[in-house]
Ligand code: ADP
């Protein structure tokens with residue numbers, strides 16, 4: 001049985017001049033699931049995410065997030081909705097000139113009104129969740145790539161979002177560190193019952209984490225299914241993903 005969708009994208013179109021990036025793109029993210037989206041670079045994944053959170057306007061199509069039609073929201077309503085979506089951007093995307101503590105406080109100060117004590121508590125809880133309690137006063141440059149990714153994940157989670165979007169969470173990490181990040185993502189999923197949209201090129205990540213997958217194929221076509229069915233498909237366009 002499928003739960004309610006937390007994201008619904010229907011018939012999304014987006015072009016830049018003659019370049020047709022998204023053509024009749026559809027996606028549903030169901031509550032509590034890990035949906036993996038795979039596609040070649042340039043296939044429109046980031047454009048899709050930008051449309052999804054209202055940072056870019058689609059040419060055509062309907063997008064609903066947590067029951068709200070995003071094209072009908074006022075700016076303040078859109079800002080409010082964005083606090084319910086956590087992002088892990090490609091790379092670590094921490095603020096280099098801020099300490100770990102300041103990086104984690106940033107979304108809290110911007111979007112919520114907590115006492116200093118509560119803010120400190122939330123920062124410490126977030127660091128404990130990613131297994132890095134002792135990094136609070138360090139600068140990002142003092143951390144390894146894997147640690148930076150963990151801190152970025154802690155920051156993405158600090159407002160306790162209902163949905164998390166991961167853009168290439170394991171890219172640029174060695175296989176062991178990548179595996180640690182995947183395990184962490186799975187623990188977070190369990191602990192907070194978030195719904196996750198995971199954009200990745202990493203077949204191992206997809207195998208371990210996905211409940212369902214969408215592949216963006218050549219010619220704006222796409223395939224949907226579980227990992228096992230897609231990974232054993234005879235369709236040459238689909239096979240190309242699992243090489
Ligand atoms: P990816 O799947 O790698 O995330 P993107 O969604 O970033 O791909 O980009 C899809 C295509 O759209 C690319 O060809 C990119 O050059 C183009 N594109 C993205 N944003 C813009 C923009 N603001 N103006 C013009 N072209 C863009």
Ligand code: MG
Nearest residue numbers: 045046047167
């Ligand atoms: Mg991208």
